[in-house]
Amino acid sequence: MAVKGLLYTKDHEWVGIEGVAATVGITDYAQEQLGELVFVELPVIGKEVSAHDEIAIVESSKAASDVYSPVTGKVIEVNQELESRPELINEDCYKSGWIAKLQLTDPKSHEDLMDTEQYEQYVAGL
Amino acid sequence: MQERTRAGQFVFEQVDSPAVGSVLHEQHLKLPSRLHMNPFCGYIMPLWYSTIAAEHRAVREAAGLFDCTHMGTLDVSGPEAPNFLDFVTTNKIAGLQVSSARYSYILDAAGNILDDIIIYRRAAERFMVVVNAANEPKIKAYFKALLNDEIPVDAEDMKRKLPYKPDISNMRDTSQDKDCRVDIALQGSRSLDIVSVLADAQATEQIAALRPFHFVQAALGGIDCIIAGTGYTGSKIGFELFVHPDDASKLWEMMLQKFESQGLLPCGLGARDSLRIEAGLPLYGHELAGQFDISPFEAGYGWAVKLDKDFFIGKKPMEHIAKNYDMEVARVELPGEKGVRPVRQNDAVLNSDGRCAGWVLSCAKIEEKQIALVYMSREHTEKGNPVGLYYLARSRGQLEQGRKNRIEKAEHVSPDLAGVVLGRFAKF
Numbered sequence: 001m002a003v004k005g006l007l008y009t010k011d012h013e014w015v016g017i018e019g020v021a022a023t024v025g026i027t028d029y030a031q032e033q034l035g036e037l038v039f040v041e042l043p044v045i046g047k048e049v050s051a052h053d054e055i056a057i058v059e060s061s062k063a064a065s066d067v068y069s070p071v072t073g074k075v076i077e078v079n080q081e082l083e084s085r086p087e088l089i090n091e092d093c094y095k096s097g098w099i100a101k102l103q104l105t106d107p108k109s110h111e112d113l114m115d116t117e118q119y120e121q122y123v124a125g126l
Numbered sequence: 127m128q129e130r131t132r133a134g135q136f137v138f139e140q141v142d143s144p145a146v147g148s149v150l151h152e153q154h155l156k157l158p159s160r161l162h163m164n165p166f167c168g169y170i171m172p173l174w175y176s177t178i179a180a181e182h183r184a185v186r187e188a189a190g191l192f193d194c195t196h197m198g199t200l201d202v203s204g205p206e207a208p209n210f211l212d213f214v215t216t217n218k219i220a221g222l223q224v225s226s227a228r229y230s231y232i233l234d235a236a237g238n239i240l241d242d243i244i245i246y247r248r249a250a251e252r253f254m255v256v257v258n259a260a261n262e263p264k265i266k267a268y269f270k271a272l273l274n275d276e277i278p279v280d281a282e283d284m285k286r287k288l289p290y291k292p293d294i295s296n297m298r299d300t301s302q303d304k305d306c307r308v309d310i311a312l313q314g315s316r317s318l319d320i321v322s323v324l325a326d327a328q329a330t331e332q333i334a335a336l337r338p339f340h341f342v343q344a345a346l347g348g349i350d351c352i353i354a355g356t357g358y359t360g361s362k363i364g365f366e367l368f369v370h371p372d373d374a375s376k377l378w379e380m381m382l383q384k385f386e387s388q389g390l391l392p393c394g395l396g397a398r399d400s401l402r403i404e405a406g407l408p409l410y411g412h413e414l415a416g417q418f419d420i421s422p423f424e425a426g427y428g429w430a431v432k433l434d435k436d437f438f439i440g441k442k443p444m445e446h447i448a449k450n451y452d453m454e455v456a457r458v459e460l461p462g463e464k465g466v467r468p469v470r471q472n473d474a475v476l477n478s479d480g481r482c483a484g485w486v487l488s489c490a491k492i493e494e495k496q497i498a499l500v501y502m503s504r505e506h507t508e509k510g511n512p513v514g515l516y517y518l519a520r521s522r523g524q525l526e527q528g529r530k531n532r533i534e535k536a537e538h539v540s541p542d543l544a545g546v547v548l549g550r551f552a553k554f
């Protein structure tokens with residue numbers, strides 16, 4: 001399941017863009033694949049990342065997985081709630097399970113991402 | 127790690143074929159929407175049906191049902207079968223009582239563990255040998271090479287050949303009109319109630335009186351089963367049910383339909399792993415053999431290697447290890463409440479001085495704790511000993527921050543978690 005209005009990566013991250021602010025998380029497909037999440041390592045506020053750089057690590061009891069930033073920008077906020085409740089990503093990955101907010105520093109870095117329909121087709125083909 | 131001569135080593139190159147569904151595949155697809163399947167040892171197997179934690183809890187508090195039909199079942203029969211199994215495995219088999227079972231190891235002549243197995247004696251000259259799914263092709267090839275006198279049985283006497291030749295057949299192959307069997311495990315305190323409902327009065331009495339590592343043959347819901355008091359979860363009450371592959375689906379469905387309301391849950395490989403870790407049971411490739419070449423003695427199973435037998439394949443190297451090993455498998459408890467990073471294979475185990483005493487082999491999160499099976503210096507494995515844990519770097523970012531991705535024995539690092547050594551095994 002994907003949500004309208006977001007953009008998606010092939011690595012199953014999503015990003016919601018509002019002006020120069022970008023909210024990043026992992027998709028329903030990703031959380032389903034990982035299973036119950038038990039740990040999230042959040043980025044440091046102020047960290048500057050390019051698209052495809054590692055921004056967080058999510059770990060289930062079976063696997064640790066890097067989360068890559070879909071966009072180029074600077075981390076301005078992180079979802080601290082995930083440190084004590086990593087399962088929010090399983091329960092509500094597109095809303096309360098968001099991971100970080102970035103300030104875009106390259107307005108073009110999200111141009112190649114998939115829209116909802118493209119991402120759903122991509123997942124259907126996996 | 128033990129140094130061993132390579133003489134007598136059995137070399138087997140597995141050819142991987144595409145994974146196929148188990149005989150219960152259709153049943154799995156009928157089950158809940160959170161079902162997660164993955165290829166495992168040539169089969170597409172469920173990792174979980176609901177969640178690992180819920181399935182783990184079901185086994186500890188009620189009962190769980192496991193698809194183990196991918197495990198190898200071999201029939202070893204004939205007048206020479208008892209001596210053959212005594213010769214090619216480490217435990218004493220020739221004197222085993224009918225209707226009882228014994229844990230044993232298959233080694234090559236160089237002393238490498240090829241598999242850990244359970245041997246069920248069905249009659250004086252008839253045994254069922256259950257082997258790990260991952261090792262089944264290797265064990266079949268090994269037995270075939272032994273029977274054909276293609277490989278040495280004694281590294282000291284490379285011309286020595288196998289003196290006992292039984293009939294060996296694959297009990298999962300239904301193309302021959304034989305007694306075929308696959309394994310479905312029913313584990314947890316309610317499993318006795320469940321089989322009692324399905325068995326007639328006489329069988330129920332026999333099953334209730336079953337001691338661990340004993341079995342009976344009886345019908346459950348009209349399906350012929352070998353009902354064995356064995357398992358891989360640490361449950362005091364639990365069975366492995368060996369049924370004809372054509373009956374497996376019917377038995378599985380019947381049990382879930384009748385007993386799901388009483389807390390019976392289908393359990394995937396995830397819960398199987400967390401349950402066996404909590405109980406301290408070894409998994410081939412992790413706590414046996416594997417990257418540290420762990421021997422039965424180091425794994426805590428020296429009792430299954432009978433050095434007082436005249437001979438078994440691999441005996442000489444085992445004698446050496448039994449006298450000289452200084453590392454062993456221990457069970458360790460670590461914090462595991464929310465927000466604690468999961469401990470993983472190869473993370474470093476530290477002694478009270480912060481020096482690396484060993485490494486993590488397997489770990490599972492169980493409720494608010496993590497239970498790890500570790501390979502560490504024997505001087506630190508006493509129950510109650512404090513230990514530290516150091517997480518290895520798992521990403522480039524962590525490496526850049528100075529976290530190491532490998533810790534050598536005796537290296538000094540600061541612990542990330544504090545834990546304690548538990549007893550080697552636990553029963554539930």
